Amino acid sequence: DGGITQSPKYLFRKEGQNVTLSCEQNLNHDAMYWYRQDPGQGLRLIYYSQIVNDFQKGDIAEGYSVSREKKESFPLTVTSAQKNPTAFYLCASSIGASVADTQYFGPGTRLTVL
Amino acid sequence: AQSVTQLDSQVPVFEEAPVELRCNYSSSVSVYLFWYVQYPNQGLQLLLKYLSGSTLVKGINGFEAEFNKSQTSFHLRKPSVHISDTAEYFCAVRKGNAGNMLTFGGGTRLMVKP
Numbered sequence: 001d002g003g004i005t006q007s008p009k010y011l012f013r014k015e016g017q018n019v020t021l022s023c024e025q026n027l028n029h030d031a032m033y034w035y036r037q038d039p040g041q042g043l044r045l046i047y048y049s050q051i052v053n054d055f056q057k058g059d060i061a062e063g064y065s066v067s068r069e070k071k072e073s074f075p076l077t078v079t080s081a082q083k084n085p086t087a088f089y090l091c092a093s094s095i096g097a098s099v100a101d102t103q104y105f106g107p108g109t110r111l112t113v114l
Numbered sequence: 115a116q117s118v119t120q121l122d123s124q125v126p127v128f129e130e131a132p133v134e135l136r137c138n139y140s141s142s143v144s145v146y147l148f149w150y151v152q153y154p155n156q157g158l159q160l161l162l163k164y165l166s167g168s169t170l171v172k173g174i175n176g177f178e179a180e181f182n183k184s185q186t187s188f189h190l191r192k193p194s195v196h197i198s199d200t201a202e203y204f205c206a207v208r209k210g211n212a213g214n215m216l217t218f219g220g221g222t223r224l225m226v227k228p
Binding site: 031042098107 | 157
């Protein structure tokens with residue numbers, strides 16, 4: 001089956017620790033995205049990548065980092081510099097970066113900082 | 115800059131009743147609008163989108179939306195809801211004047227009661 005997988009589904013982290021969230025897609029999509037979802041605030045864009053080996057900051061990139069070494073993978077690292085990391089994190093991909101290219105979402109990772 | 119306002123955070127409705135979820139946007143550039151649905155603990159799924167052409171857009175699961183430029187609105191409607199429509203609904207507008215980055219509204223939780 002083609003799709004987007006995110007792992008783990010639930011993640012717990014102690015304060016001061018870095019943690020990496022996985023996002024993999026087998027849709028052969030060029031563009032990938034990371035969003036953060038908080039209750040009542042909708043989704044906010046953290047980082048996006050339109051092609052392998054290239055990525056751009058979104059609206060709330062501070063305290064996060066990404067890499068795009070392979071087309072199918074776009075891992076997100078939540079660093080200790082992120083002041084309030086507890087949230088639901090969603091990865092998405094699209095075939096290209098045209099407005100007509102639908103973004104498809106993974107099932108999400110819920111991160112809780114203890 | 116583009117922004118999206120979803121006026122209702124929650125909409126309770128009885129099964130088989132009609133429903134309208136409201137969305138207003140602001141944009142100084144060409145407008146492209148989207149509605150996504152999120153079932154509990156899952157990612158988002160595209161319901162429908164307006165890129166150009168007819169202002170009445172039909173989507174999946176019997177939903178439709180009407181683009182109203184003069185009222186800067188893109189309200190989502192369904193003539194008869196089912197219990198299975200219980201979910202959170204997000205309106206989004208393309209961010210900027212290029213690419214497919216999205217700005218999301220805060221979401222509306224639709225609660226269908228038997």
